[in-house]
Amino acid sequence: MKLKPCPFCGNEVEVEKIPLWYGNGHGYKDCYEFKIRCKKCGCRVDQPENDSVYRSEEKAKKNAIKAWNRRVFEPPINVSEAVRRKNNETKQ
Ligand SMILES: [Zn+2]
Numbered sequence: 001m002k003l004k005p006c007p008f009c010g011n012e013v014e015v016e017k018i019p020l021w022y023g024n025g026h027g028y029k030d031c032y033e034f035k036i037r038c039k040k041c042g043c044r045v046d047q048p049e050n051d052s053v054y055r056s057e058e059k060a061k062k063n064a065i066k067a068w069n070r071r072v073f074e075p076p077i078n079v080s081e082a083v084r085r086k087n088n089e090t091k092q
Helices: 057-073 079-091
Strands: 013-023 026-038
Touching (some): 013 057, 026 057
Antiparallel strands (some): 013 026
């Protein structure tokens, strides 16, 4: 899946992979969350809140990229639109 460029400066963005395992029996072994960050201005989208990070690394990454791409080109017009989209997401 392709990452769209930063909406603010047009620069390339990178995917940051963060392990959820903190050692000493804490956290989730072999699980990762992903953040998308602009290399230049540092604006960032965090891993969307769902349980994909605990199931599939690939899926978690896709969800993070989807969240970034959506923010870049389809900002919610208002709150009710945002809620409608959120509801659609959970249905799928
Ligand atoms: Zn930027």
